[in-house]
Amino acid sequence: DVKVTQSSRYLVKRTGEKVFLECVQDMDHENMFWYRQDPGLGLRLIYFSYDVKMKEKGDIPEGYSVSREKKERFSLILESASTNQTSMYLCASSPPGIGYEQYFGPGTRLTVT
Amino acid sequence: AQKITQTQPGMFVQEKEAVTLDCTYDTSDQSYGLFWYKQPSSGEMIFLIYQGSYDEQNATEGRYSLNFQKARKSANLVISASQLGDSAMYFCAMRGLYNNNDMRFGAGTRLTVKP
Numbered sequence: 001d002v003k004v005t006q007s008s009r010y011l012v013k014r015t016g017e018k019v020f021l022e023c024v025q026d027m028d029h030e031n032m033f034w035y036r037q038d039p040g041l042g043l044r045l046i047y048f049s050y051d052v053k054m055k056e057k058g059d060i061p062e063g064y065s066v067s068r069e070k071k072e073r074f075s076l077i078l079e080s081a082s083t084n085q086t087s088m089y090l091c092a093s094s095p096p097g098i099g100y101e102q103y104f105g106p107g108t109r110l111t112v113t
Numbered sequence: 114a115q116k117i118t119q120t121q122p123g124m125f126v127q128e129k130e131a132v133t134l135d136c137t138y139d140t141s142d143q144s145y146g147l148f149w150y151k152q153p154s155s156g157e158m159i160f161l162i163y164q165g166s167y168d169e170q171n172a173t174e175g176r177y178s179l180n181f182q183k184a185r186k187s188a189n190l191v192i193s194a195s196q197l198g199d200s201a202m203y204f205c206a207m208r209g210l211y212n213n214n215d216m217r218f219g220a221g222t223r224l225t226v227k228p
Contacts, residue, residue: 041220042117042218042220043204043206044218048215050214059114098144101163102148102158106157
C-alpha cells in the first residue's frame with residue numbers, strides 16, 4: 001500500500017520560531033510537492049521538487065524554504081513563523097509526467113500564535 | 114502560468130440525482146492532464162478521475178465522468194446518482210508538460226447531497 005506520511009497531524013508554534021514540516025514517501029517517486037490549504041483558496045502550491053536537491057518555486061514561496069537531500073524525504077521550513085502561516089499543509093508525491101495523479105499525506109494543521 | 118478556476122463555492126444536490134461541478138483552466142501547454150480529487154470531512158485527498166489533453170473520449174470511472182471541452186478549456190465533473198457519501202469538497206487540478214510537471218489546483222466546490 002502506497003504511503004505518504006507527514007511528521008505531525010497538529011502543530012502549535014510561536015511567532016518567530018523556525019518550523020520544520022517533514023514528509024516521507026515510500027513509492028520511489030521523483031516528484032514531491034508542498035501545498036497549503038485555506039478555506040476558499042483551495043490548495044496553493046508552495047514548492048515542489050522534481051529530483052533530489054532540485055526544487056522549483058510554486059505560487060506562494062515567500063516565507064518558506066524546502067530541502068530534499070534524499071529521494072524519499074521533502075521538508076518544508078518556515079524560517080520565522082508568522083500568524084498568517086497558520087494553515088493546513090499538505091504534502092504529495094507522484095511519478096513525473098502529466099498522466100500521473102498525486103498521492104497525498106494526511107496533512108499537518110499548523111497554528112502559529 | 115497555469116490557472117484553474119472553480120466558480121461554484123458550494124452546490125446542493127438531491128440524493129440519486131446527477132450533478133455537474135464546473136472547472137475551467139488556462140494554460141499555454143499543448144499537453145496536459147486534468148484531475149479531479151475528492152476531500153471528505155476526514156481531510157484525505159482521494160483521486161477520482163483523469164483526462165489527458167489528447168484523449169478523444171471523455172473519461173469515466175464508475176459514477177464519475179469528465180465532460181472535457183478542449184476548445185472551451187473546461188473539464189467539468191459529472192456525478193451520477195448522487196449518494197450521501199458524495200458530500201465533500203471537490204478539487205479540479207491540472208498538470209502541465211513544461212515546468213517539470215508541476216500541478217495546480219482550483220479553489221474547490223463543496224458539494225452537499227440532501228436526503
